[in-house]
Amino acid sequence: MPRIPETTDAARSTGGPNAADAARAAGLLHEPILDWFEENARDLPWRRPEAGPWGVMVSEFMLQQTPVSRVLPVYEQWTARWPTPAALAADPPGEAVRAWGRLGYPRRALRLHAAATAITETHGGEVPEDHAALLALPGVGEYTAAAVASFAFGQRHAVMDTNVRRVFARAVTGVEYPANATTAAERRTAHALLPDDETTAARWAAATMELGALVCTARSPQCARCPVLAHCSWRLAGSPPHDGPPRRGQTYAGTDRQVRGKLLAVLREATGPVPQAALDAVWDEPVQRARALDGLVADGLVEPVADGVYRLPLTPAAPR
DNA sequence: TAAGCGTGGGC
DNA sequence: TGCCCAAGCTT
CATH class of the missing domain: 1.10.10 (Arc Repressor Mutant, subunit A)
Structure with a gap:
């Protein structure tokens, strides 16, 4: 059984595998993960064609730090009430905050309203396709810009959310968890693993996210169900526990x-x-x-x- | 770069 | 039961 090479000295010094390692990993990982996604992708409303770019954008804002199960009902209400950016922009920002309900981080509602206003005023009411234009919108950062460009417009971008980062940390780098902040080495790995073909790259982004969400989870990963168990560097190293600074916690009570x-x-x-x-x-x-x-x-x-x-x-x- | 920013479910 | 975690962004 072919496997991903051991981590090299160079990899250790840079905090990640080199380009050649990543290229070999790509050859081993692409097909099993894409095939797994074909069989296991959830039927989520923002993945249906009728969602359109605006539906994708709304879902991405709501999903920032928030589980799918809690987003689903609010997403349905929002897209029914505000089917276009212009519709949302026409209502007061407070209505967006109210309709946000208990999703948490309500500044996201305000930023989504501000993004809808910007789209209406400077992009003719259409969610922009250009990555830089997306990134310039309020509340859109590196992840969300790449996600909308990839999922809504089928472009080729390295989409790095917490799921993808964890999958690559384990499968490619051989550690249980990625660092607190995204590193340059992680970006290199993600780019090196991105399929050349645009359509396949977009599917790869969704597939790696889904694998992290359903199988390669933060706690109690379901390795027995993993399509790349045989190639996983972390597993092959004996699943060593996290070694390093504690993962950033969140305090809440009394704050x-x-x-x-x-x-x-x-x-x-x-x-x-x-x-x-x-x-x-x-x-x-x-x-x-x-x-x-x-x-x-x-x-x-x-x-x-x-x-x-x-x-x-x-x-x-x-x-x- | 690190801290601040909500909420609720699962183990 | 508490603690950990969930498709991050902004300053």
């Missing part, structure tokens, strides 16, 4: 973030402006409560109406 969430929940569920007293009720400590509210206002998620009265924003936030 401003928690208070912001409680405050915004009150405003989302209200039909109109909310008096200060209703907001004061959700958190006892006044200094932190005031700081959290100020932060929401500064972010454009909350708009002061009058003295001691607040609402979800009717107007876009002023640039800071």
